[in-house]
Amino acid sequence: MREGTATLIRREDYCAPAFWIRTVDLTFDLDPAKTLVTxxxxxxxxxxxxxxxLRLHGEELNVLRVLINGESVSFRQEGHELIIDNVPDADFALEIRNTCAPDKNTALSGLYTSGGSFFTQCEAEGFRRITYFLDRPDVMAIYTVLLRADKAKFPVLLSNGNLLDSGDLDNGRHFAKWHDPFPKPSYLFALVAGDLVAREQRVRTRAGKDHLLQVFVRRGDLEKTEHAMNSLIASIVWDEARFGLPLDLERFMVVGVSDFNMGAMENKGLNIFNTSALLASPATATDADFARIESIVAHEYFHNWTGNRVTCRDWFQLSLKEGLTVFRDQEFSMDMAGGASARAVCRIQDVRALRASQFPEDSGAMAHPVRPDTFVEINNFYTPTVYEKGSEVVRMYQTLVGRAGFEKGLKLYFERHDGQAVTCDDFAAAIAAANPGSALSTRLDNFKRWYSQAGTPRVQARGVYDAAAQTYTLTLKQHNPATPGQEHKLPQVIPVALGLLSAEGQALPLQLQGEDQAAGLERVIVLDEAEQSFVFTNLASQPVPSLLRGFSAPVVLDDGLSDADLLVLLQHDADAFNRWEASQRLALNRILAAVRSGSALQLDSAFIEAMRAVLRHPELDAAFKDLALTLPGEGYIAEQLEVVDPQAIHAAVEAARSQLAQALREDWIEAFEANQIQGGYTPDPVSSGKRALANLALSMLVLDAARSGDTVWPGRAYQRFKDAGNMTERLGALSALVNAHAELAEPALARFHELFKDDALVIDKWFALQGRTPELDGKSFARVKQLTQHPDFTLKNPNRARSLISSLCMFNPAAFHRADAAGYVFWAEQVLALDAINPQIASRLARAMDRWTTLAQPYRSAALEAIRRVAAKPDLSSDVREVIDRALESDKSADAAA
Known part of the structure; x- marks a missing residue:
């Protein structure tokens, strides 16, 4: 395991490799204790x-021999490099034989074992834990792989590409030989060997070629792979139809493993998945799980072109593949959802996730641009900024050049760069070149500031109506706050999709001053200076602006709208995103007012009636109602404050929930009854939306019962929990009881564990639910500490560690941020314990302290003490060391700013 002595790597220092590796022949004699690699x-x-x-990367390896052109050569080892000083000037053959120890690889990077089978994870720098290599993404080679293993223990032998040969060997062993005809970097290499079973299906693509699709899982999980297979087929069909990108191998394989640091990995032709992102059945997976699996299967398949066929020149360009592919999987999910409302729900969910994870990152210790300038440990930059904000940057390309223009640009990108390792600049150039004269091509250099400037831009919008001239002047100003290493920012290119509504909610024609006629009811204006004004004409009355429709840019918008304006948008806006945004703003304004004033929150009748109107609205979909009636998260609320008191935020949110539960009780009952689904389970958008709204209504009714002492609704929730025919309804009922701290929560939790004690993924839900339970008198924190001693809990499995520890530290602010500092002490203990076995998971948990400098006292001082405790450990991994050092540096930055 690498200790925290790594040096700072700078993007500006990039140099091409001194050598190219053109072909690689790998032979594995697989043994859990000592695998021989040639x-x-x-x-x-x-x-x-x-x-x-010649300098080759390697870690945790035992070198047996090194040959050049068949002759033994001298070499030396320095740190994590094997160095050969004297190599031929002409092309040459290099052979290295070494061993590695998969059983001891608890970091789950490189070649490791899980459940008695072999798996690999080579992104970003795991291949160097398998054999010595130029382990960098710009070195692309054609691989042929021979696997040999005990046939009884490891009957399935898989690697990238197409199967060339297989057969039996002496002593009960067998072999399989694989060849990948496409050059790839080492991070896309994959190997799987174990006792697995497969769901298989053959498909014929538009090109008329037949392909074999296989989903491999351990025995007993095969029935949970149907949804993943259907998602894979849908992804293949969609990518060929939308972008003309076909499946390019004879077969495409997906494998599930329960010990995995990430969600999934796009290795060429052999995707390896965390089982949480692959396995689903109505009895064990929720609607959200089904949607997540469809999205992740699509994401990894789409990487075949945006990441594999065209890959990154260096790791600073990570968003080149990840941001682009997240955009593609989001577009896929919206297309699969179908109708306009279902598409809008997908968009709202994506933006809500962005705000919950990426916005805090942009304002925290680890803030970095979409294309970082430096890093110590690349694993720390698989972040929401690279992925989700990167996706928003790609979406802005499409907004600026149009859907058809974006498809033209992507086509040109592949024509120029198929089979190459390239940069974000290459992608930008292709989109612009395919769309000459567009709003992008004329602003390309400025647009690329999205790649180089960290932070979330703030956009202020103010409008002035001139009744005599019948004009409305909209003035936009932008400012990007300072972030670590970037004190001053230049204006960015911000596309603002907008509409104007009358006070009665009617959409108004949009005609800018100087134009001959109106250009429809919605349009995109481009803010690319610090301040710009746009004058709309022929408006008979003062309009209500609907700005940033569809969240057309990843910015924080201050539009200065009154409650009356927001109510117009909530009731009438044609843009579903802004309709939802209005509901959130109305709630947020009231919660923030209570937190800032230090007074108890009391919801006003106007807000309550607005929420009642949403709940009763006959034309709004259930899924939209669920989102509009769900209060903003405590983490997002904290983002709006300069000084954060987590307990005050929690108290305000709980007061709002309780008052909505009480005031709308009869409406919640009606909503619960009206959204029951008869018949078999399907995770389609309409059914999922109804279950979501029914679950929200039930949670509100049980919460209100806790206030009033009523036993009817807790009893109904417990009965629904017992009788539920699917996991969405069962977990929804259980959550309603647990989150309300109802008496029936304890027997329900015990029953749930007994029902699913043999299903690891469902037990993860059991742990996660308790880790995220709203705090009440310290009970939630105490329960989490107790659960760390549960026989089913372990830090060694990433899913299990995340389900409990991360749920508390990252998603339960009131339980984590305690005045007695016990939450911070717990965090430090867990970070250090995880770092000893799996630095990647430890560093992600360490990120819980990214924004500690914004905390009010006494939390701030206690958080600093805990961070220093972790920092004091001399042998921290480079993964955790970088995060902790950045956290400590943010203290200096905060003091300097003060």
């Missing part, structure tokens, strides 16, 4: 780089 490579010098020694 690597035979064809190398050539890069003529554009000065001659020097």
């Amino acid at each position: 690597s035979k490579m064809q190398l050539e010098r890069n003529a554009a780089v000065a001659h020097g020694a």
